[in-house]
Amino acid sequence: MELAEDIAKLRKAAGLTQIELAKRAGVGLRFVRELEQGKPTVRLDKVSQVLDLFGYEVKVGRKP
Secondary structure, X not given: OOHHHHHHHHHHHOOOOHHHHHHHHOXXXXXXXXXXXXXXXXXXXXXXXXXXXXXXXXXXXOOO
């Protein structure tokens, strides 16, 4: 599953609209929309803010 799908599912499971998620995570609505649409060039710090709201974090590593 892709990050975009995961974020959308987490948001919906929490009963949040995109607007509510943006406000709670401290990011813009446009960012949330682009994130859920799978835009390949989103800011990692903002992705971290959204994931933090759900208790997740970004871990960057190399593929084996």
